[in-house]
Amino acid sequence: MTDIALHPEQIKLSLAAALGDKATNVSVALGEVTVTVRASDYVAAMQILRDAPDCKFEQLLDLCGMDYSTYREVGREGPRFGVVSHLLSVTLNQRVRVMVMCPDDDFPVVASVNDLWNSANWYEREAFDLFGIVFEGHNDLRRILTDYGFIGHPFRKDFPLSGHVEMRYDAERARVIYEPVSIEPREITPRIVREDHYGGLH
Template sequence: MKQLGEIFEDALVACEEGFGEVMIEVSKDDLLDVMKQLRDHDDLAFEQLIDLTVVDYLTYGQDEWATTEATSVGFGRGREESQAVKQAWQRERFAVVYHLLSIAHNRRLRVKCFVKENRPTIPSVIGIWASANWYEREAFDLFGILFTGHPDLRRIMTDYGFVGHPFRKDFPLIGNVELRFDAKQNRCVYEPVSIEPRVLVPRVIRKHKDETIYVAAPEPGGKDG
């Protein structure tokens, strides 16, 4: 950590260590310069991009399943409306996260860069690590992050005509449309989703002595549904 601070100085927004891992945060404007130094500096030599992902902080700090009433035996409800915890997130909604590996020094590093929600753009690092190609396409497809300078930024997991970004926290879990094969038209067609959304209340199942207590899930519409 000290070495990173000496090399990058004011370019680092944050430099932290936790759970045996080092994480640095940089601004979007400094991203490419920092990434190039991380790869090329002899004392760092992070020559490999292991992974690239995105974190959506839309519901960060909100927990509607909090409870303090679970016991060590039997089962208990895991949700009470009055126990809901809500804490507003104060920063940008999305963070692009890079996981780097230095084979020469046997070190790993996590780099985080926040982007704004209204236009989530960030420079592509494909010119630094070629492996970023598919990772950035995946982040664009699932989260809607726009990587400027990417030579072929298009969907990779969903259909090209897919609407929305399914890994965003405000995307419905049941989706917006469903796909089926129409024998009359001899092709696949999209239709409005037919699944009814519902919230299942989890129950805690614990093992007591030599017996395991199994509890069936509540039926939809029942008194426990």
């Protein structure tokens, strides 16, 4: 283990050399290194990042789904869904963010990395539950946060903000029941009260 952290530009160069054509882009922004890979190279690239001598990312700290659908409003084109992972090398005292896009917007699929880091198990289940991203090769891909009969994926940007069904426990029936619910939309305008010269402003 080293106590000296490499400069992000040095990490970028060593990761680019280790990954070769498995990486479509290696960049530094705000002091953080980001590696972008194709879905077809995802597992191979992640294995290199775990095992290569200049990488040694022993820990997967986080993995989450992303919905980039609203990026089209600001002129960014490309696939809608992606997966972002954060890796840590305790041995070399370095971190990296890895991005991979799902090629098919209608059925977003990427390979599972659970065989490389078992910490990916619940993270991938969460991304499946909330975004509908399928992790091919995951041996127990099922919902983890929403109810078993839940319909849809609540972190997708087109998911409705207000629901139509309420789930609650009924003590008399001794089970969970579903009931229709009507939520009337309303606007709440905050009332702001400021005294004269509030905060020293004139």
